[in-house]
Amino acid sequence: MNSVTKTLVALALLGTFGPSVAFAAPKSVTGSAALALAAVLAPHSPLLRAEEKRAVASLFDGNTRIGSAAKKKLSVIADSVMCRISDVDITARSCNLTFKAGKKTDKRSLSGRAANEVYATMAMAGVVSEGAAGSLIQTVTRLNCTLDPGVIKQKGGGGAKCSFRTDAQRLFDALS
Numbered sequence: 001m002n003s004v005t006k007t008l009v010a011l012a013l014l015g016t017f018g019p020s021v022a023f024a025a026p027k028s029v030t031g032s033a034a035l036a037l038a039a040v041l042a043p044h045s046p047l048l049r050a051e052e053k054r055a056v057a058s059l060f061d062g063n064t065r066i067g068s069a070a071k072k073k074l075s076v077i078a079d080s081v082m083c084r085i086s087d088v089d090i091t092a093r094s095c096n097l098t099f100k101a102g103k104k105t106d107k108r109s110l111s112g113r114a115a116n117e118v119y120a121t122m123a124m125a126g127v128v129s130e131g132a133a134g135s136l137i138q139t140v141t142r143l144n145c146t147l148d149p150g151v152i153k154q155k156g157g158g159g160a161k162c163s164f165r166t167d168a169q170r171l172f173d174a175l176s
Contacts, residue, residue, distance in 0.1 A: 027140075027164055029125045034160035035060055035152070038076040038145035040121045044114075045076060046106045047099055056147065064153040076145040076162075079105070081138075083119040088134040093119060127166065140164040 029037065039060035042053050052074055055066040079100040086092035095110040095118045110118060122138045123129070129136040143164040151159030 027126055027166060028161060030161045031157050032160070033121075033125045034145055034162040035147065036121050037125050037143075037162050038074075038147055038160065040117045041078055041081070041097070041143070041145070042076045044097055044108045044110065045078070045099055046108075047077060047101055048074075055149065059147060059149060059152055064149065064155075066149055071149075074147040074149065076143075076147070078140075078143040080141045081118065081122070081143055083115060083122060083138045084135050085116070085119055086135055095119065125162065127164075140166055 039056055042048055042056040045053070048056070051067075056074055056076065058064075058066045077099070078097055080098040081095060083095040084093070093112065093115040095115040097108040097110065097118075099106045099108070119138060122140065127138045127140055129138050131137075141164065143162065145160070145162035148159040153159075
């Protein structure tokens with residue numbers, strides 16, 4: 001499919017599915033939103049050691065004295081994050097997190113406050129909610145957050161970056 005055809009298909013989808021398809025490019029977010037996203041996911045990651053989880057939490061709490069973990073970059077990686085809140089049952093909120101390490105897949109389910117924190121932080125990071133039968137759903141894949149404690153310690157706004165793909169990106173890629 002050539003670029004003109006892709007553009008026309010994307011515009012047609014935009015008219016059909018609304019503005020969320022306009023956000024089809026892979027996303028990246030930096031600064032405080034990236035640090036927050038890494039911080040709400042890190043406690044649930046089986047890919048991080050306890051020391052790394054404590055370091056991410058300390059950085060998010062504003063404590064840049066994190067010991068030996070400060071000497072290297074920290075990565076918070078998730079294969080997929082899918083959160084759902086109900087606009088009918090206002091008490092219902094959940095997230096399913098999938099982490100992959102080689103051939104091993106580890107899934108975590110969150111509900112209540114923990115799910116709300118992930119959902120709200122993803123919204124702050126620019127993830128658009130999709131509606132479906134009484135639910136608002138946010139889904140990202142290939143989430144990769146990198147924290148550089150040495151840069152964060154300088155308190156100049158840098159040192160945190162997250163990249164991810166959205167459902168709209170997967171739809172766009174399928175057309176390619």
